[in-house]
Amino acid sequence: DSGVTQTPKHLITATGQRVTLRCSPRSGDLSVYWYQQSLDQGLQFLIQYYNGEERAKGNILERFSAQQFPDLHSELNLSSLELGDSALYFCASSVEVAGGRDTQYFGPGTRLTVL
Amino acid sequence: DAKTTQPPSMDCAEGRAANLPCNHSTISGNEYVYWYRQIHSQGPQYIIHGLKNNETNEMASLIITEDRKSSTLILPHATLRDTAVYYCIVTPARGTSYGKLTFGQGTILTVHP
Numbered sequence A: 001d002s003g004v005t006q007t008p009k010h011l012i013t014a015t016g017q018r019v020t021l022r023c024s025p026r027s028g029d030l031s032v033y034w035y036q037q038s039l040d041q042g043l044q045f046l047i048q049y050y051n052g053e054e055r056a057k058g059n060i061l062e063r064f065s066a067q068q069f070p071d072l073h074s075e076l077n078l079s080s081l082e083l084g085d086s087a088l089y090f091c092a093s094s095v096e097v098a099g100g101r102d103t104q105y106f107g108p109g110t111r112l113t114v115l
Numbered sequence B: 001d002a003k004t005t006q007p008p009s010m011d012c013a014e015g016r017a018a019n020l021p022c023n024h025s026t027i028s029g030n031e032y033v034y035w036y037r038q039i040h041s042q043g044p045q046y047i048i049h050g051l052k053n054n055e056t057n058e059m060a061s062l063i064i065t066e067d068r069k070s071s072t073l074i075l076p077h078a079t080l081r082d083t084a085v086y087y088c089i090v091t092p093a094r095g096t097s098y099g100k101l102t103f104g105q106g107t108i109l110t111v112h113p
Helices: none
Strands: A005-007 A010-013 A019-024 A031-038 A042-050 A053-057 A064-068 A074-078 A087-094 A110-114 B009-013 B018-023 B033-038 B045-050 B061-064 B070-075 B084-090 B107-112
Touching: A005 A087, A010 A019, A019 A087, A019 A110, A031 A074, A042 A064, A042 A074, A074 A087, B009 B018, B018 B033, B018 B084, B018 B107, B033 B061, B045 B061, B045 B070, B070 B084
Parallel strands: A010 A110, B009 B107
Antiparallel strands: A005 A019, A019 A074, A031 A042, A031 A087, A042 A053, A064 A074, A087 A110, B018 B070, B033 B045, B033 B084, B061 B070, B084 B107
């Protein structure tokens, strides 16, 4: 158990719909990262938030957005869903280490199925 | 980001050491080598990381060559539960790409009874 929690575990929805995925980081971690894992693209970085502010962006679609709240939990919003958005979505968190690398710890993921 | 090259698959007998290689010939001086694994469709699990020196923890050992162009992850006594995809990742230095982990295809390690 990494200490990172994600809800829901599974989500089934239809094309054109909007969903929200939720992530609670490990206690004390200020950074939250979102990754997408699809069969054809592998694990891909989407976006990072640090203490409520967007810090880094990957290949995140304009239909997707995220935010980090004052209590440090994060939500990933996916809208106008397409069949190709079906994937596993992982959240990770880390604590900043001065002068060093921040190890990311991953949650169990949310499996999104778009029908 | 430094690119990594790993063999697509490896086999190992249960109880034996599993040695997973990774090439990262374009690594920069301040970039770390990280290893994660993913069992089935679970979230990636952190294993170990290093900069220059060899590292050991309760899960594995990491051997980094002196020129830092390659590394080897060693699972000293592999068990069936170590069957997973193992990812070698070189992390970017602090900057615009800071924080992003770039996952390649990894190595599928299969541990046999």
